Amino acid sequence: MNWLCVVAGAMIGAPLRFLTDRAVQTRHATVFPWGTFTVNVLGSLILGVLTGATVAGAASSHTQLFLGAGLCGALTTYSTFSYETLRLSEGGARFYAAANVLASVTAGLGAVFAGVALAEGLWV
Numbered sequence: 001m002n003w004l005c006v007v008a009g010a011m012i013g014a015p016l017r018f019l020t021d022r023a024v025q026t027r028h029a030t031v032f033p034w035g036t037f038t039v040n041v042l043g044s045l046i047l048g049v050l051t052g053a054t055v056a057g058a059a060s061s062h063t064q065l066f067l068g069a070g071l072c073g074a075l076t077t078y079s080t081f082s083y084e085t086l087r088l089s090e091g092g093a094r095f096y097a098a099a100n101v102l103a104s105v106t107a108g109l110g111a112v113f114a115g116v117a118l119a120e121g122l123w124v
Contacts, residue, residue: 005062009070017075032096033084036077037104043076044108048115055116056123 020042021035028034050067053059059067081104088097 002062002065005065006070006073009066009068009072010074011070013071013074016071017077020075030096031088031091031093033081033088033100036080036084037100037107040076040078040081040104041107041111043072044111045115046075047072048112048117049119050115051112052116052119053123056119058119058123 017039020039023035024038025033025035047068050059050064050072054064081100085097085100088094088100
């Protein structure tokens with residue numbers, strides 16, 4: 001039963017990642033990977049809210065599997081982040097590569113902390 005929660009979440013997360021990435025990237029005429037940045041920060045925020053809800057006892061184990069492992073696991077993408085950063089660096093856009101690393105890590109951590117704080121405000 002647990003694996004079905006993960007599969008169901010991933011069935012939503014993977015197409016959501018693709019559609020969000022395309023929608024965001026087509027609106028920006030730059031080499032910076034805004035689509036991947038957006039899905040990774042969004043996934044971090046969702047995971048932060050889920051973590052805060054779990055600590056407060058407001059999220060079941062099935063919810064954790066569905067949203068955390070399934071949806072967020074398929075929505076976020078460390079491999080694409082790594083590939084795009086490498087591609088930027090090899091293409092001579094070293095500033096954008098460094099900015100991608102710094103902005104992604106900073107925004108991702110900020111989003112997860114904000115998500116936890118939001119959940120604590122709602123459920124604690």
